[in-house]
Amino acid sequence: xxxxxxxxxxxxxxxxxxxxxxxxxxxxxxxxxxxxxxxxxxxxxxxxxxxxxxxxxxxxxxxxxxxxxxxxxxxxxxxxxxxxxxxxxxxxxxxxxxxxxxxxxxxxxxxxxxxxxxxxxxxxxxxxxxx
Amino acid sequence: xxxxxxxxxxxxxxxxxxxxxxxxxxxxxxxxxxxxxxxxxxxxxxxxxxxxxxxxxxxxxxxxxxxxxxxxxxxxxxxxxxxxxxxxxxxxxxxxxxxxxxxxxxxxxxxxxxxxxxxxxxxxxxxxxxx
DNA sequence: AGTCCTGCTGAGAACTGTTGTCAAAAACCG
DNA sequence: CGGTTTTTGACAACAGTTCTCAGCAGGACT
Numbered sequence: 001x002x003x004x005x006x007x008x009x010x011x012x013x014x015x016x017x018x019x020x021x022x023x024x025x026x027x028x029x030x031x032x033x034x035x036x037x038x039x040x041x042x043x044x045x046x047x048x049x050x051x052x053x054x055x056x057x058x059x060x061x062x063x064x065x066x067x068x069x070x071x072x073x074x075x076x077x078x079x080x081x082x083x084x085x086x087x088x089x090x091x092x093x094x095x096x097x098x099x100x101x102x103x104x105x106x107x108x109x110x111x112x113x114x115x116x117x118x119x120x121x122x123x124x125x126x127x128x129x130x131x
Numbered sequence: 132x133x134x135x136x137x138x139x140x141x142x143x144x145x146x147x148x149x150x151x152x153x154x155x156x157x158x159x160x161x162x163x164x165x166x167x168x169x170x171x172x173x174x175x176x177x178x179x180x181x182x183x184x185x186x187x188x189x190x191x192x193x194x195x196x197x198x199x200x201x202x203x204x205x206x207x208x209x210x211x212x213x214x215x216x217x218x219x220x221x222x223x224x225x226x227x228x229x230x231x232x233x234x235x236x237x238x239x240x241x242x243x244x245x246x247x248x249x250x251x252x253x254x255x256x257x258x259x260x261x262x
Numbered sequence: 263a264g265t266c267c268t269g270c271t272g273a274g275a276a277c278t279g280t281t282g283t284c285a286a287a288a289a290c291c292g
Numbered sequence: 293c294g295g296t297t298t299t300t301g302a303c304a305a306c307a308g309t310t311c312t313c314a315g316c317a318g319g320a321c322t
Contacts, residue, residue: 108250
């Protein structure tokens, strides 16, 4: 049976409050700074659970896993500011179709795809324009 | 100054001969089995060099980096069999346009994107059909 | 060809992100 | 409340990758 602990809630909340993708370790130290006594392993476990239940998305960047709360159930992709981490969920229907089609053309089945767009958001572009 | 050592050549060759994406460690042990005395660190260094010079593509899967020789200079994406690792280079012009457009719509600039399609190739689908 | 300099190599240690272990704690059931 | 059973948290273990550093060797120059 699956139990409902305050730790899991804490992770879910912390994830929901963050602007963009966060690493497990950042989340853990953030919670610790708020006085929580949650353990690192627990954060990893909670994140893995959330991700497998579709309540969070994950992506790999520079060898570490980043997580983000997302609208459950809906398939979507992300547009991520590589400077501040701001994330926008985007629909990608044309890409879905394209991926299926390309896979089929080459005899591939059970196609899945990884699609993420990185860029610099308007705010960061303006702030960094002088650089 | 950049030097041309037999180790770098060995890595380049081994990469070119492999069917799909290979991990640095697999490449290293493969070379070792062929009697080479190349070191693991050197393989990592050579792969990083090749990737940064555009002679190899890399992707992250399950926490490890995989590499593959690719046609230098051309921008393309990959269709990868998640069973045997077979890789097909694919053109994705519609996706390129889509990515630029979506980024622009949200005020993002300097858009880059990660697009990879995973599936099961015809051969593996046939072999695993009985499973 | 010989010499020198400097970047490259290889072995292993060190590091980083993640997962496993296990006793103790706490959530759920009645 | 008492019993059962999952979950937790501290820490060890692990895997992949990078760092370190003494010695080696590629290439330029002679």
